[in-house]
Amino acid sequence: MKTLICDCNRSMPLTPALLGQVRQALAATPGASADGLEAAHHLLCRREAGAFQRAAQGGEPLLVGCTQEQRLFTELAAQTAGAPGLQERPIHFVNLRETAGWSRDAAQAGPKLAALIAAAQRPEPEPVPAVSYRSEGRCLVIGPAEAAEVAARQLAGTLEVTLLVDAAGGGGLTQSHDFPVHAGTLRRLSGWLGAFEAEWESRNPIDLDLCTRCNACVRACPEGAINLAWQVDLAACRGHRACVAACDSAGAIDFDRAPLISSQRFDLVLDLRASPAFTMHQPPQGYLHAGADPLRRAMALLQLRDWVGEFDKPRFVYYEQRLCAHSRNEQIGCDACVEVCSTRAIRSEPSAKGQTQGAGAARARGPGSAGLPPALGGRIMVEPHLCAGCGACTTVCPTGALSFRAPSAAEQGRRWQAMLSAYRAAGGRDAALLLHSQEGGTRLIDELGRAARLDASVHGVPARVLPVALWHTASTGLEVWLMALAHGASQVWVLLTGEEAPQYRQALGEQMAIAQAVVSGLGYAGEHFRLIEARDARDLAALDAALQAPSAQGVAAPTAVVAQADKRASLELALEHLIAQVPVVPAGLPEAIALPAAGAPLGTLRLDRQRCTLCLSCVGACPSQALADNPERPQLRFTEKNCVQCGLCVKTCPEDALQLEPRLWLADGARARKTARVLHEAEPAQCVRCGKPFGTLQALQAVMARIGHHPAFQGAAAERLKMCSDCRVIDMASRTREVRITDL
Known part of the structure; x- marks a missing residue:
């Protein structure tokens, strides 16, 4: 892979000596390439854009050490004659400026640059199966009459809108009947983008489908109990029924009508009520709760217009039932995944005996399953359309029955191994991996780098801290972190930015407590695992201080073993290496x-x-x-x-x-x-008839103590309890024959 880096108008100290250190490290790292790192460009995105175009014309993969101008470079490559198309040869980008070059110790960041480049040069993970959504734009707007109709008019022309008017919300509807309108109280809302099922109950005596909105009922009602949303306030109504007489021709008012339960399918839902229909941390895609906030409402209207068509997302989680420890013999054991899921995509189905799901089902009886007890009693069910891809379920799963695939833990581990190998080859020590989200985490790290460039009191991302972007911070856990230590990391930190559900934070904290107990118990000094919290720019000072924490003791020699697809196998490999590399402990290791x-x-x-x-x-x-x-x-x-x-x-x-x-x-x-x-x-119990051992004496004595007093187990029946199963049948058959002969 050819790599182009730029010192961004000489704002980064990319000296020849430092680049030489990077080249040597990459040359010594398996799978990495030092091609193109002879010297740093100064304005690759402007005056030296020709160098990028010449590189883009080549056939080899291309990595650019800049993310700020990613859009410009992509457009420039598309306009360069002779350059392969982006589908044939995608261009990769890595941020070297904010993460390394704009720091107070940037001059010592050679090992870090080598690590970031080596990781970015790794091939893209294998694609995973997709989950598909189809939306035709059928949108349900729920809320007060006036607000709901205003939103509906703004969506008209793009979406097919239906209103569910909240009778208690107030406000009125216009005279024109432009949308299907229902009045009632939402009873149930389930589903996801393209497949919502809404159920509501209507107690309004006025049938809004029959109503012509002539307002005769409003004028006729002596109590003023009918508003301009054509809802009857039953508490104010005194039963004059003048409205019924006024509506005689249309027949839209019937006080004897039973409450009507209606249901309908929708693709999208806009909820303008004060309380949302979904209370989980992350509601289903296709549902937006805006309440009465004008800004949130405007953003929701823009987003809804884009949700028409067919959409795909990765199937983030893979489930293999044969490994699951959730249920056996109608008993519920581990339910960590159910408890941690913030989208309610995982549920327990105790009665789902023998059912299978996804690719795991096809291998439920495959290699390695011999000897395992049958999964009697139930299983967990994973709904991929609700899954947001946080990976927290795979982190807390103790067996690996749930595994994250975008990317897999094995691929993640190999990427980190390449990063740490290059860092070590360049002379780096005490590397700390900083795991952060691709969205909020990346934004905070970029802001910290820019702050360090402008403010001398800000340190920036230290040279020993290696940022690692994840789809979600909850997608890695104990076995991956310990494997990182086995590969030579000194510490693993996870940056939380407020995107995480409360249960994610708890789960990550529990995993870190276990990991720290292991390495501390083995005698490795220092704090190896930490959760760092920073939500926005107001927390930059705290983040800057947290990243300057002292290092912790790591292994003397890293393992060459790669991370495994099997969670338990990776955990065991990491533990074996950490135990083999334990520092000298005066009192020795505990038992x-x-x-x-x-x-x-x-x-x-x-x-x-x-x-x-x-x-x-x-x-x-x-x-x-x-x-x-x-x-x-x-x-x-x-x-x-x-x-x-x-x-x-x-x-x-x-x-x-x-x-x-x-x-x-x-x-x-x-x-x-x-x-x-x-x-x-225990000593086996021996059959009193044939002498063959069966069961245990203790179990037999327990049975005799519990049922021996029962009239059905007296005499010969009591002796039969002391026989093996074969002799029991023989004894019963022989006594039956004796009874028949006696009867004759």
Whole structure:
């Protein structure tokens, strides 16, 4: 890939020595290229635009180290004779000015420049399947009569508008009957862009479809109980029914009419009421709540006009049911994804037995599924049309049943690995990854860079801080962060800008508490993970100070292992390297590191042997093969590495004998957690008829204690309880024959 960089009218110290450092680092980084970095341009977007055009005419991929003039460069490439089309050879851009060059330590930013360029040179992620929307412009406007009609007239000509007049909202309608008008109270609104279902209840005695708006009823009513929206105030009405007589010809007024429930489908919804129909943090696409705010209303009207046609968005989340720890045997275990989703795109369907969804369904019985217990009792359902792509569900999912695909965690990890490799090759130390959103986060970092250029008291983004733009800050979590440390990062920070729902912040905080407990327990000094909050330019000073936090202790040597598509595999690889690289600890490593209970995906089981009857119902409930039996003898075995702390075994156990304990077990260098160990075993009960072992003595004694006093289990029936299943059948058959012979 050919790379062009510019010092923006010499405002960045891109010296030959610094560029030489960058070139050497890129040459030593697998997959990166130093082509085109012989010298920095000074005005690539103006006086030296010819250099860009010559580069654009070449056939190799092109990277430009400027995002401010991205539109200009794109247009210039399209106008350059001989340049490949943007579809054939897209041009990539990376911001080097605000993120690195406009900082008080820009002269030392060579490793950072190499890191940013190496990451930007990575190939684009594989495209993911799309979710489609189709809108024909059928728009429902809900609200007070006058405001709703004004909005409808502004949308006329672009959209097909229907009004649902809120009787309590006040105001009147004009005499002209230009739109379908319904009066009533919204009972239910569901759906998304192109597929909304609205249901409302009308108690108004005036049928607005039959009403000619002649106002005879308004003039006839002695109490003035009818307004110019042709709504009857039933509290003010005294039952004179003069309005009925006045409307005799049209027959639009009927006080005996039962409340009418109506429903209709719409593509778009504009809500002008004080309280929105959707209360979640992010409502469905196609629904806009403007209330009485004129500015929000004007912006909503502009946006609605653009929502006509066919639209696609990525299918951000992939669900593989066989890995899901949500439900087994009609018991609900992990519901972290349901709780964290801010769009209500994920719901629990306890009765959806055996159903499948998406690509995960096709592989539900594929390789690797052998031996897993059946998913009896239900599953989660993901509605991709409601999904906003935050990825929080994939972050809190302990098993990897939900995975983010735009880009995938594996691709994200490889990009970060390339970035950190180039940074290290250029001599950089103590790199801190600053994860931020593509919208609000990028805007704040740009503002900080510009402030540092104009104000000497502002430091700007430090040379050791590597900004990483994400589709959403909630889309990465524990395993990706720990893998970043294994790849050589000193710290991982997440910048929150107010775009995040409250539950996202809580989830990220819980994940960071677990990650910090792990690395601190292993003896790495310092604070490795932090949430940084900054909403707008008023918070720039606090953001500037937060980015100058001291570094933390990292690994001595980074791992060459790449991130995996499997969440648990990546987590294990990261843990293995962090354990192998532990700094010298005088007292040695503890046997186990206690982890916070909230969200912990690692841990053990505590078993009360006095209660456990080895019924093995927990084995059937375990979704991750952490629990297993022994075909040779009554045993309950446990592999701690596989445990996801979902709690299904605890809820399934009929004896309340199990308890979760979040931890990272380090016995035998953490090798013990990969080996199955016996939690409980017992002497088998032997059949009193054939001597074959079946069940356990403890379980048999428990059964005898519970039902042995029942009249149905006395005498021979009591002895039958002490037999294996085969002998029980034989004994019952032989006694039946004896009874028949006696009868004869």
